[in-house]
Amino acid sequence: MQQEVVLALLAKEPSHGYEIRARLRSALGPIGDAMNAGQVYVVLTRLEKAGLVTTESTTTKDSSDRKTYVLTPKGQQRVAEWLTEVSWPRPDLAEFHLKLVAAAAAGLADPLSIVDTQRRELLRRLRDAQRAAMAEEDGAEAGLLLEGIVLRLQADLRWLEACARSWTTRRSTT
Template sequence: MRMPLLALLARGPAHGYELKQALEKLLGAAYPSPNIGQIYVTLGRLEKARLIEGQDVVQANRPNKRIYRLTPAGDEAVAGWFEELTDEPRVRDEVFMKLVLAPEPGRQVALINKQRRHYLNAMRDLSRIAAAEDPDNRFAHLLIEGAMLHLQADLDWLERCQEEME
């Protein structure tokens, strides 16, 4: 949550609710929306780390709000984040460990079938979310498409495992 909030603040100053709304708008319904408490806790930690600074803004008929902006250290952190490579290939896979360590072949096949049903249900859920998503929100659709492609690859891999075990 730290880096996405910093990246949003690189676009300009904002308060916590604006950041939450920006994440929801960008990522759509498929991405689990962080709760506002999590956002404010993270903003507090970022402020303590001197990556952002907050300024209280007085409002007439509402509670004061705190507007956050990046510090130079925050700018550097965001720039560094965009340069970092992400995730290595998934070699440590829990499903694979269960398959390898299952006590008998029947247990392996049952595990594959159960996992396959789980992935298919997840794909069905993502399809429903995609159909309900704003068609103009290309980032949300790309996120859903990426998740679907990962699930399809996992299904193909399960099929390969089953072939190898038979």
């Protein structure tokens, strides 16, 4: 999980750890449910070490749950920078593409059957994502995330379809 995400969630006001976790879960929907409970605290500790966040203890017990986390000025600056960054998650197509090329070159496997198997798997994932998306209420934040997953899978499936067409032609011409 990106550190900056947790930082940004503190930008509005100082919060407890569990509050941040709750906000994350609400934004991620069913995906957030699978998240490790402790992960948030790992990130918060790292941020504290980097000097982007400080903690304030509450007057009650000295357990993690009652710590309040606050952005430092350095942290605020980092958040502002992060919001304006335009980097996008890296695609990972090269590995699959090379898998097909290598299999064909070495005669180890039929590229088409690799494509078909991958396609089947992606379709199943698409189905799961779609089901999750439909379970969300209209307008829920998590629904938007799920739609993004669905659309990405759709794009990937289209590319796989193109791969299938291409490798079929390649086979018939050799």
